[in-house]
Amino acid sequence: MEKTKSFEELLVWRCAHEFFLNTYKLTESFQKSEFFGHISQFRRAAVSIAANIAEGYKKKGKADKLRFFNISQGSLEECRYYILLGKDLNYYEDNIYIGLTEKIKQTSRLLNSYCQVISESIRNKIPFSKLPITSLIL
Numbered sequence: 001m002e003k004t005k006s007f008e009e010l011l012v013w014r015c016a017h018e019f020f021l022n023t024y025k026l027t028e029s030f031q032k033s034e035f036f037g038h039i040s041q042f043r044r045a046a047v048s049i050a051a052n053i054a055e056g057y058k059k060k061g062k063a064d065k066l067r068f069f070n071i072s073q074g075s076l077e078e079c080r081y082y083i084l085l086g087k088d089l090n091y092y093e094d095n096i097y098i099g100l101t102e103k104i105k106q107t108s109r110l111l112n113s114y115c116q117v118i119s120e121s122i123r124n125k126i127p128f129s130k131l132p133i134t135s136l137i138l
Helices: 012-027 032-057 060-088 094-123
Strands: none
Touching: 012 032, 012 060, 012 094, 032 060, 032 094, 060 094
């Protein structure tokens, strides 16, 4: 397996980070009355995806890594709801909704793959250095 030096080399983190940047820019155009409601919650959930991937990256044990990646998955699902909520509140056009939905799906697929590989390695007692996750590294 190819060794990484930083979480920034993980494709899943880059995808999550890009989603957060898109979310941050998008929510700048929301009504100011939503700042302590929808905007704040959406931004916190979006940044939590990438932040927990980064934090989990440095954890030594596979179970610990998996726990942080699972927290990211929960935040990702929370963002799915905020995307739908924003559409239902007419905060953005259909093309924005589609773009956000596609980015969150891409991030979810990558994160789920990463978690699945780690889970299987725990079950099968495979050393971390032997995990087949090179396709998830840039």
